[in-house]
Amino acid sequence: MDKSLSSLDWTLVRAFLAVADTGSLSGAARRLGGSQPTLGRQIRQLETALGQALFHRRPKGLALTENGRALLPGAQKMQAAMHEIELTAAGRETGLSGPVRITASESVSLSILPPILAKLRLEAPGISIDLVPSDSTENLLFREADIALRMYRPRQLELVARHLGDIRLGIYASRAYLDRAGRPETALDLFDHPIIGYDRNEEIIRELQSRGFPATREWFAFRCDSHTVNWELVRAGCGIGFGQAGVAQADPEIEEIPIDVNLPVLPVWLATHQALRHSPRIAMVWDALAEGMAPHLV
Amino acid sequence: MDKSLSSLDWTLVRAFLAVADTGSLSGAARRLGGSQPTLGRQIRQLETALGQALFHRRPKGLALTENGRALLPGAQKMQAAMHEIELTAAGRETGLSGPVRITASESVSLSILPPILAKLRLEAPGISIDLVPSDSTENLLFREADIALRMYRPRQLELVARHLGDIRLGIYASRAYLDRAGRPETALDLFDHPIIGYDRNEEIIRELQSRGFPATREWFAFRCDSHTVNWELVRAGCGIGFGQAGVAQADPEIEEIPIDVNLPVLPVWLATHQALRHSPRIAMVWDALAEGMAPHLV
């Protein structure tokens, strides 16, 4: 009746988007850090304010109605504008304190970053670090992370990326295993040993095939897509596997198998949103990462 | 510290925009229908969340800082998206009930619309009418009104407008005045009488001048920019003035002065946002206005 005067609360639109995205009140509540009853009320409030139903209440959750779908583009524009605001605000932040969110691959997060980040904390105690181990590619755009450390060249627009160098890969096994099963000396010898490889990681399998390995799922004696677990299998003496040179050299249990099979290298890229690049805080972490990674790269 | 997780409340951006626009917390509070302490808190909250000052606290109010100005474009995009949402939602509304906001010139609102709207209410009791007497030109875009009745051709994009016809203008005085001061018979005679005209309404003055009247502020014996008050001066017998034929003919106190001086006509336009045009509610009011205005037009 008279609610059209004070327009509608912008928070309701955010709730609408979250529910439309996740398809459920509970999911939206989790995403927004709220509670399911609150989300339910907000959606109902929005619907009565607009005088139309936006969702079908299904047993599995809430599904958009026609009317609801019509509002989606506008709501998304709103969200995009909100992101823009957050980005420019963060980019103009001065001072060396505040949170910085880093995303990096699981293995790098585990084996390389901790000492680097520890040193950084000593130099800039005001900076707090969120580390998100993940290989998902799209999380820089929506500011799920401020800085990404990736093993491939990021290609999104609006990102600034720098190639730090490459991580050398090698063939490794545990000393105990080699003592027991013997040390292969030629590439052919490798086939007498169990190989620790990957399951569904198409990328790595294809790379190996293109270099002459008969790499199929069946060829591997052990299969695990997680790089870190994979490496633990090597350390436990399950067989012969592939690993990062830096990680391997720091491990006294591990011995390199000196066969030249022309393995690829892993390119290491640093990336951030261009709006953030010159924020002092971000720049400091950026530099620390670039410097700290250097010893691990060729 | 950890507030960057749950992002920031979208309501704060609305508060930010309102304060930036109005230049004061109190002004923003008035616009948003809130209170000044609330606005103050919201701005402070936004500033601490972003870690930067957005406004200079001046004795006269709040002025944007550099950082604040940088956020303005994003905030405006957000507002625009919000308007889009409201428009599409309103455009998809079905059913013949709900509020419709009409804006029309003061004089038309006063003398012509009431009976039309009364009849409309009888036909569609579910529709409630907000009537905003105003000549401000820009209020359709931001949805301050759903339908505008204007005395000129609206030229905004995204608007659909229709020319209903023209209102004839004439020269009038009260019967009492003419009995007392005599009835002018030629255009020259007019100069012996006090003329009721306009003060700062450049448009009307220029129009009169282009038709051969020596219309300057000084030429008028009475000056008042409000059409309605201007007309009341005529009715009170202050002298000779200009008025709308329809209004004058309905008034037994008023007598037309039959001198042909080639007065202009007032074009009458109906306009609404194109997204609303086919909403049943809006369409109904639109038709009622078009039909109701017809007898007053030539």
Added chain:
DNA sequence: ATTTATCCATTCATCCATGAATACCAGCCC
């Protein structure tokens, strides 16, 4: 058939955001 895991609606005590009231400050006009 039973169990489990979803999800939504409802209730109710809690607590936080809200706004009326107030104090206070800086210009401005007389």
Added chain:
DNA sequence: GGGCTGGTATTCATGGATGAATGGATAAAT
């Protein structure tokens, strides 16, 4: 200087939004 009219900041009682808990319903899994 005194009164007036804008403003902002602060306080404090209150009401409304919030979320934990609960109930109920449906689909998938055992």
